[in-house]
Amino acid sequence: MGNPKILVVDDDREIAGAIEIYLRNEGYDVIKAYDGFQALNAIHDQEISLVVMDIMMPNLDGVQATKKIREEFNIPIIMLSAKSEDYDKITGLNVGADDYITKPFNPLELIARVKSQLRRYTMLGAASGALDDKVYRTGGLVVDDNAKTVTLDGEQIAVTPIEYGILKLLTENAGRVFSIEQIYEAVWKEEAFSPENTVAVHVRRIREKLEIDPKNPRYLKVVWGIGYKIERQEGKE
Secondary structure, eight states, X not given: OOOOEEEEEOSOHHHHHHHHHHHHHTTOEEEEESSHHHHHHHHHHSOOSEEEEESSOSSSOHHHHHHHHHTTOOOOEXXXXXXXXXXXXXXXXXXTOSEEEESSOOHXXXXXXXXHHHHHHHHXXXXXXXXXXXXXXXXXXXXXXXXXXXXXXXXXXXXXXXXXXXXXXXXXXXXXXXXXXXXXXXXXXXXXXSOHHHHHHHHHHHHXXXXXXXXXXXXXXXXXXXXXXXXXXXXXX
């Protein structure tokens, strides 16, 4: 099958080159692009397993490129930015990024996040040999951990690896309330450090896909001051 192929997108060629070295040292194949248009071409031309995407770029920036990628692909996207404000982080997550790293970054942190996202993506795509050979359902919502799919009233819903992880956790434990910290640590597999915005953005994206009225959700509900839960409902025949 070969090594995972990672697309590094950054208009700063020195940074792109440094990231390439870090990733190749870990055994990954690396493709480089220097703006969003080049990134889109690379994704259509080659089988990419993960994207490391800078936000601020000429021609087509990382936010717009991520939005276009998400129209067709569910591959993990890690966004890079020199800015550390919550606004930039939330913007990146809102358009479909799975994770976010602020420049300057520790190479070890970047590698750890790449490995974490690839593990989730690999598990999401593994239709056979899954450790949890189960199907979780509540009402018309079904999370099939054999096929790694989510369906609602019989229609398959396209989800990212992070979204799948959240839905599996909550649907498997329908009716149970999970705190934001519990969700983050269970899905991201790392210690939670101010995860409120990150989890909230992913929950909002899930609601937009599942709920007829996201502001009055049927399935994914907030328990104020505690966390989130999937409402337990009678299954559909």
